[in-house]
Amino acid sequence: MSRVSLSPEMLYNIDAYWRAANYLSVGQIYLYANPLLRRPLVLADIKRMLLGHWGTTPGQNFIYVHLNRIIKKYDLDMIYIAGPGHGGPAVVANTYLEGTYSEIYPEISQDEAGLQKLFLQFSFPGGIPSHASPECPGSIHEGGELGYSLSHAFGAVFDHPELIVACVVGDGEAETGPLATAWHSNKFLNLVHDGVVLPILHLNGYKISNPSILARIPRAELEQLLQGYGWTPYFVEGDDPAFMHETMATALDSVIEKIQAIQYEARTMGELHRPSWPMIVLCSPKGWTGPQVVDDLQIEGTFRAHQVPLIVSESTPATHLAMLESWMLSYRPDELFDATGKLFPALAALAPEGQRRMGANPHANGGVLLRDLLLPDFRAYAETLQQRGMLGIGDMHVLGRFLRDIVVANKARRNFRIFGPDETLSNGLKSVFEVTSRQWNAKIAVNDEFLAQDGMVLDSMLSEHQCEGWLEGYLLTGRHGVFTCYEAFIHIIDSMFNQHAKWLKVAAQLPWRAKIASLNIVLTSHVWRQDHNGFTHQDPGFIDYVLNKKASIIRVYLPPDANCLLSVMDHCLRSRHYVNVVIAGKHPAPQWLSMEAAVTHCAQGIGIWDWASNDRGEMPDVVMACCGDVPTLETLAAISILREHLPDLKIRCINIVDLARLQPATEHPHGLSDTDFDDLFTTHQPVVFAFHSYPWLIHRLTYDRINQRNIHVHGYQEEGTITTQFDMTVLNELDRFHLVMDVIDHLPQANDKTRQLKQLVEEKLIKHGKYIRLYGEDMPEISNWHWNPTPRHSATE
Secondary structure, eight states, X not given: OOOOOOOHHHHHHHHHHXXXXXXXXXXXXXXXXXXXXXXXXXXXXXXXSOOOOXXXXXXXXXXXXXXXXHHHHHTOEEEEEEOSTTOHHHHHHHHHHTTHHHHHSTTSOSSHHHHHXXXXXXXXXXXXXXXXXXXXXXXXSOTTOTTOHHHHHHHHHTTOTTEEEEEEEETTGXXXXXXXXXXXXXXXXOTTTOOEEEEEEEEOSBSSSSBOHHHXXXXXXXXXXXXXXXXXXXXXXOSOHHHHHHHHHHHHHHHHHHHHHHHHHHHTSOOOSOOOEEEEEEEOOTTTTSOSEETTEEOTTSGGGSSOSSOOSTTSOHHHHHHHHHHHHTTOGXXXXXXXXXXXXXXXXXXXXXXXXXXXXXXXXXXXTOOOOOOOOGGGGOOOOSSTTEEOSOXXXXXXXXXXXXXXXXXXXXXXXXXXXXXXXXXXXXGGGGTOOXXXXXXXXXXXXXXXXXXXXXXOSOOHHHHHHHHHHHHHTTOEEEEEEEGGGGGGGHHHHHHHHHHHHHHTTOTXXXXXXXXEEEEESOGGGOTTTOGGXXXXXXXXXXXXXXXXXXXXXXXXXHHHHHHHHHHHHHOBSOEEEEEOOOSOOEEOOOHHHHHHHHHHSEEEOGGGOOOTTSOOSEEEEEESHHHHHHHHHHHHHHHHHOTTOOEEEEEESBGGGGSBTTTOTTOBOHHHHHHHHOSSSOEEEEESSOHHHHHHHTXXXXXXXXXXXXXXXXXXXXXXXXXXXXXXXXXXXXXXXXHHHTSSSOOHHHHHHHHHHHHHHHHHHHHHHHHSSOOHHHHTOOOOOOTTSOTTO
């Protein structure tokens, strides 16, 4: 690459701007007062608790000022992702220097008083975290999300053709599984419709207390690794500031010109071959420009620079205070800030203007760009209910038609995508491939299906991490999407969901952050229908984890049939700033409600199914509740047995779609008041509850209800194997026969009829076990069962 020669004035100004960012970063970690060192430092000027991370910060400050230069030179639309977990001082310092921070937080003004507040708030009670948190302008990636920066970056550039995401990847982050896999995301970029990710691998040699692998392997090996991933690395290495500024400027100019040439060839000349995208490897000392040696221990360039490199307190030597003062004065603040504490105009002019500033770029506040989805009327996709309990094609297959037409309606806008780990077909959504393909920019062989460079489905990578990260980046920059996954394997992204939910919670409290589209997670291939795969594919516990998060953010839906699923998904796709978890089956399953009834039921979230009940407004003898498609089937089958053999037994059937309805209204905005809950479940009658997941979740949600001691929950008991569909319910005592026995066991007193019925269902269970082991399939009376009203049922059923 030809060398860029910075003019002496530009070289001085870039270095001064870098020094200013470093000075502000150190001040955030240390200073309680005296922000411009107008007088000698004293202990009273130092925070009593020193929190923060210095090691990555000077390198990120170096990167940021150089990105500012190329944004201005090439008029780039660019945002910044700080992958190293604790780069908060850097992003706060730089958004303050460019002016964005003060515009959003006027009390953090561009003067000495503002600097005082800027420093004091950092890692301080009532202040801001030490990460690149939602409070920081320009951030879409929390510092605690170690391993996901590249995934978020690629999600951000899908369908944003002019956007460049500069993504800094730190030493430690580079060693995580998700990040190591994310380098392959370059095989999915569409050269015409998508933007570009510029990875900057920041190797400063160490993690918290160990050397980093990529910094210790030979240069040739590292270069071959990155080239093998499909990247062209440009190395910037050293510790001399003047040399490093020149080298970084040269590398960035070469990189941007290479990116622009690739895009020109694709968009003007039609050259759509997959390129080797450029990236930068920045090798600089950890804790660069900080203390060299403290108490005879080397600091700069070692792991000791990771957090607070110099402890200053009443219990440390007095020399530490002097070392801190000397360190801060080494940045020559008098050359950076005027008498009022404002950055000198010649330095401030280095920052881009308006929305070209990375802290002010609207893509980093995606809600301001968000447009409503164009949604067809979901009612048009309804399963016509010819007979209650009729067998449908599979709820996810019905949803697939709806999603197919959402893709069509929004294709021109390019603001809706379907994400998932190589499972779109398996999850029953084949209909979407009638109108789009999987986006793919690697080799396509003759027998491949549904692969194209221009597709709206991203599921060609068998990595839950990448697909979830792409979707999060897509949402955070102002678009909509759905993530589908096998239920058992959604746990792979537990920590990603956790961080996104936390982000939403904090962002919702910031008036300047516009709400983004909800994260819609659809779980299928669920625990009760894994007869091909067995125990390894059986784990419904994700919803337990989800419900630990703030009620203002979390929604969990278990629609009992296809029409309810359509109604729920229409609601979820219209919603803002939630995590919606929807659990639905893909196998042929009974259909219970007409579309009109489904809309009403889903709007209520919980309700009595009068057509399956016979209490007729009186106090029931037993309440039978169900939540989930298979639990609903088994509950209704149990009710039919009970009504046939115990016709005088008054049964109330309750179905739950919105799981949060079980919680008190004081704990969740969808929760039921105690009065409403008691009206449904009574205050003293037995409740036999068939639940999709682990039983104790229902006990947890209802622990404070009056009748909670009478709620007897059947759910997954961690029993599974390769077996028949019905046998899975038997193994976990969720089946109709166990439900019937539980009802009988909780009636006030036994009689001949109840004893005879209990014996009958016990014999059925024995017969079932023998049958499946002889024939390898469920008994005809199970597989061919359908809802058949008894003479005591109403004529309208």
